[in-house]
Amino acid sequence: MKTPPLPLLDRPEGMTTHDYAFARLRQAIMVGSFRPGTSVTIRGLAEALESSPTPVREALRQLTSIGALQFLENRRIVVPRITPARFEELIALRIALESHAARRAVAHLSERQIERIVAIDDSIEDEIRRGDQAAALIANQAFHRTIYTANPDQIVMPLIESVWLQLGPILGIAMEHVTELYVVDRHREAIEALRRRDEDAVADAIAADIREGIGGFDQQAVARLLKLAA
Amino acid sequence: MKTPPLPLLDRPEGMTTHDYAFARLRQAIMVGSFRPGTSVTIRGLAEALESSPTPVREALRQLTSIGALQFLENRRIVVPRITPARFEELIALRIALESHAARRAVAHLSERQIERIVAIDDSIEDEIRRGDQAAALIANQAFHRTIYTANPDQIVMPLIESVWLQLGPILGIAMEHVTELYVVDRHREAIEALRRRDEDAVADAIAADIREGIGGFDQQAVARLLKLAA
DNA sequence: TTTCTGATAATGTGATCACAAAATGAGATT
DNA sequence: AATCTCATTTTGTGATCACATTATCAGAAA
Structure with missing residues (x-):
């Protein structure tokens, strides 16, 4: 050990x-x-x-x-093992939870909070430019967390953080072998939808963000990553 | 203490x-x-x-x-305090999680498992008839758990069980003051939809089951229960 | 009566120890 | 070479203790 x-x-x-x-x-x-x-x-x-x-x-x-x-x-x-099928379940669950959380946060967001979210999005790009993937992951999480915690009665964050945690080890492997993990995102669309207070559009942008981000790893790609780490 | x-x-x-x-x-x-x-x-x-x-x-x-x-x-x-608004968040989250879990279980359910679910539904009715609300709650959970765990790669159950746990204390109060907690349910519709392997109908039946069951407690009803327990 | 102070009690925290359970490795047997 | 046995080591579990932190209560002061 x-x-x-x-x-x-x-x-x-x-x-x-x-x-x-x-x-x-x-x-x-x-x-x-x-x-x-x-x-x-x-x-x-x-x-x-x-x-x-x-x-x-x-x-x-x-x-x-x-x-x-x-x-x-x-x-x-x-540290739990993960299979491609479980990875897919984690992504699907992330989409379900986070689009739900985003919807329920929309009514609570102030302009100031939205500016804060924009600043966090900028910091993600800084970290990507710097090549620091772990810092980009942390900043990406802060982007999402700041949206969802705008709802003062939310109880969903511990569940979302648990899913993020379960993705950590496989993302650690990905970060070693893939250089553009957080390049594709839909944060701009999400921010635009937040400004319009459009719940449906926010939920769709968040879902797309996850699906087209790390959700882009299909079962073959996950299996390949797991083999690389063996 | x-x-x-x-x-x-x-x-x-x-x-x-x-x-x-x-x-x-x-x-x-x-x-x-x-x-x-x-x-x-x-x-x-x-x-x-x-x-x-x-x-x-x-x-x-x-x-x-x-x-x-x-x-x-x-x-x-x-034991965490709960407000009517948090209760509403718990119900909404339960609906989001459990309809998601039900959808993803449909493809995996055998006829034998469905018969098992029918038997559990019958046992809920037995417990209600007997007036044992705690046992009915446990049996109701077994009904739901048996559906969702049909998916061999599911990772959602710990999250669902956490939401159930957070509802426990307020439901304990309700069980003392309300005699028909589990009378309204949509289990028959859910079972029919499972037999047809209709994901949308299963998700809708589960959502309606929760909404019309304990989700029927509006904010006023919850506030009243909390006052009774003070 | 209300507020403050200090002593005591209650409660959580961290350390350490002994013991139980599981893993490992070496030697004997097949 | 593969399998079994046994001794040793490793690792988790439960108990207990001392200490740190917080709450409570009684008495004094305002």
């Missing part, structure tokens, strides 16, 4: 060791630092995070509950 | 204390044994479950991750 390097993360004053461990592991999985099928151990991660096992155990309970990791029958903990 | 009586649950040979604690607490929340806003403590639950605090701590990390419980800023753990 070799723990990959975990991307560093700021630890604010007063943040508990458990919260820090959880945030750091979650981030690592989200940006593809762990490959599908990778085994992890409590003590190995505790060492990498420079903590005792207790906070790591609790973080692992959380990570398994949100689909980022998986407890096996033999009690081992692994 | 008074722990309500936790419904008993079978503990199979070899089941870890943690898994038992988690399953028992999850079930209790699902069937409405805990009221919204109820505070829980690690030691209190450990005592009720006759275990040491460690397995309970880990179970609480899981339960908070799936929306069943909530860590507050002051580190206290509570």
Whole structure:
């Protein structure tokens, strides 16, 4: 069991060791630092995070509950494997959830929030230009999250983040082998539709954004990526 | 902090204390044994479950991750409060998720599985006749779960179960004050549509089932229930 | 009466230990 | 060479303890 390097993360004053461990592991999985099928151990991660096992155990309970990791029958903990069919389910679910979330956010968005979303979209392009795919992934998520959390009563974000997390490891492989992951997007259409407060158009733009973005990987492409990572 | 009586649950040979604690607490929340806003403590639950605090701590990390419980800023753990607006978001999300899941299951359902679903629907009616609302809720969930899990690559069930869990406490109040919670349903239409392998009709029947079932509680009705429980 | 202060109690956090369960590797047997 | 057995190692689980943080309560001051 070799723990990959975990991307560093700021630890604010007063943040508990458990919260820090959880945030750091979650981030690592989200940006593809762990490959599908990778085994992890409590003590190995505790060492990498420079903590005792207790906070790591609790973080692992959380990570398994949100689909980022998986407890096996033999009690081992692994990064879930993914098949092309499951990838397709993840994309379809992402489309269902995010178009639903976008619809229900439209009525709540202020002009200021829309300008904020535009700024985030610009930052995605900066990151792409810079060649930093993980940062582009994070910025892309911030773009989507800022739209959906405009709805003050939304409860869908934890579900969406869980789907994003489950896509992390395969996207990590893709980021190593594909250079234009976030070039195609429909963010402009989404922003135009937000300005018009047109729920249908927003939902359609978000769905198209996902379908034509990472959803463009068909089953053959996913199988190829998985083979590359074996 | 008074722990309500936790419904008993079978503990199979070899089941870890943690898994038992988690399953028992999850079930209790699902069937409405805990009221919204109820505070829980690690030691209190450990005592009720006759275990040491460690397995309970880990179970609480899981339960908070799936929306069943909530860590507050002051580190206290509570059953989440719910507002009428959040209830409406839960219903809308349930409709979005479950009609999506039903659609994607249709192609996978065998005749035998459909007969199994019919049998579960009959058992719901038995439970209603018997006046056992918690058992009817569990059977209703089994009806839905059996449809959606026909899709072997589905990944949506943990998300659906999280929404069900978040509805548990308010439904617990409803079960105390309303006697006909599961009388209205559209299960027959859903079954007919499954037999015809008609994805649109299945999705419509599931959506209508939710909307006309517990979705029939409008914001005023929810507010009234919350007042009754205060 | 209300507000403030300080002591005490309650509750979550992290560390450590012992034990249970599963994996691994070496040697013996087929 | 393949399979089995057993000892050792690895890894997860549960218990317990001490400590940190937050809540509560009683008494004093305004």
